[in-house]
Amino acid sequence: MKKEILNVQNLKLHYPISRGFFVKRNFIKAVDGVSFSLFVGETLGIVGESGSGKSSICRLILSLIPKTSGNIKWFGKDFNLYKKKEIKSFRKKVQIIFQDPYGSLDPRMTIGSIIKEPLGIFNKNLSKNESTERVIALMSDVGLSSDLYNRYPHEISGGQCQRVGIARALINKPSVLVCDEPVSALDLSIQAQILDLLDVLKHKYNLTLIFVSHDLSVVKAICDNVIVLKSGKIIENGITSDLFKNPKDPYTKKLISSVPSPIPAR
Amino acid sequence: MFGIRKYDNKMVNKGASIVKGRSLWIDARRRLFQNKAAVTALFLLIVISLLSIFGPFFLQHNFSDTDWGSIYQSPNLQTGHYLGTDGNGRDLLVRILYGGRLSLSIGLIATLVSVFIGVIYGTIAGYFGGKLDIFMMRVVEILYAMPYLIFVIILMVVFGRNIYFLFLAIGAVEWLTMARIVRGQTISLKEKEFIETSKALGQSDLLIIIKHIIPNLAGPIVVYITLMVPSVIILESFLSFLGLGVQEPLTSWGVLISEGSREMEAAWWLLIFPGLFMVITLASLNFIGDGLRDAIDPKEY
């Protein structure tokens, strides 16, 4: 049996919509009772149409937004019991990259200082030269020329921005990387490059991946297991190849059939 | 100014050609310098500031020297009273330049103080949100609703006319607006993914505010500063007009204008010249503010 890194039980996130004093409260159920596990070394796909709650799940498991209810267990320990210090070291171990390549980089910082930011948080005693060297090493790992070190985000392409985001996420050698639609905003040819890069880095850095997408062909290409999400609920999950061969739920069938395949399965 | 970071070029470019990025500030500066109105305004403002600071050293008259032999002299190149004299025979040009020192420094200092307070207050309220935000903004609203002018007048009457008090009185009003603006900008910035990413990286709230929020607010803040300085200068003039400004023999543009307006018929220059200096300064600041607003890419905010 593989080791379980993350266990989520009955996770819920409800946003109130009517705030009336006498009116009965109504909720948007962004995440509505989701349970799943993540195992060491696997790539777990989360698919679903827009608004199905994929990003919400990512933010919840990273504790970037407060949950309504449910249980999240990271590394065998209930996240509610994490102390402040433990949360900090958790942040070092679990990283995220977001969909919008430009939006996730501070427009006022150079590429070098963006990638360096996590070093400043966790490796305060690193000398300036050492940290610069690490940044440059990582830039070459993600396929960025060191020429870009002093450039600003608005001077580089979307694909390069996403590489910067990946470099920043990896610089403290995390064990889990959550990718929230990391390629959806990019051109098809660039999508394939970034996916290849993630695959290479996964092995080089021994990463466990959560890969969110609305694009099933992408998920099919890189995920071991998949969760299919609709309106905040899991409607089907399992091993990727099985799920693609025998989709049980009509919604999954519809998703699968409506997807052209721009990226050849590996 | 804020948040421009440079890193060790030497090591990065070992062997590689030196590639320097164009920061958003450099872009904005280029656009600003292409704006003729803003450049002219900037030039005028610099000239007036330099004149105010250094001019008095080169003039033969002192700002408080009375010359009973030459009261109410009209502008005259021969006597050295280039812009004439007032009812005490004091040289108007020197007094205008001294007044400029005071008006400009009140404008600048009161603005910087209120920006300082307003930025801290506004970012905290906007960033943390929730109940804290509601409470902090209620406080601002209550202070807004105060009849502050009456307050200032009473305090001045009780504690006497004091120049530091003037700074305080003006600063106490102006920071409220700054706090509101900064809070609004912070709330919209907070939604950006790079703030969320920074949180996910393990960055503390304080450092997120210092490293990411404030540098990204710098654009609107700079624009606002150029608009706030004039309003402070006007406020000071207004208080001076009411007789609550600086005290003799010190002077400010506001004081000069209010004195000049009383003697307008007898000695027109006493109103026209101080007024001209003030109008040029205020207009310049407004043009610079407009130029900056256009130069700092609006889609960034």
Ligand SMILES: Nc1ncnc2c1ncn2[C@@H]1O[C@H](COP(=O)(O)OP(=O)(O)OP(=O)(O)O)[C@@H](O)[C@H]1O
């Ligand atoms: N702050 C919020 N307040 C109210 N409703 C929200 C909020 N954030 C998200 N929602 C709602 O929660 C639901 C799930 O949103 P989420 O962003 O998780 O979807 P998603 O699957 O990531 O969609 P996409 O593919 O478009 O990114 C949506 O219906 C959305 O409108």
Ligand SMILES: [Mg+2]
């Ligand atoms: Mg999303």
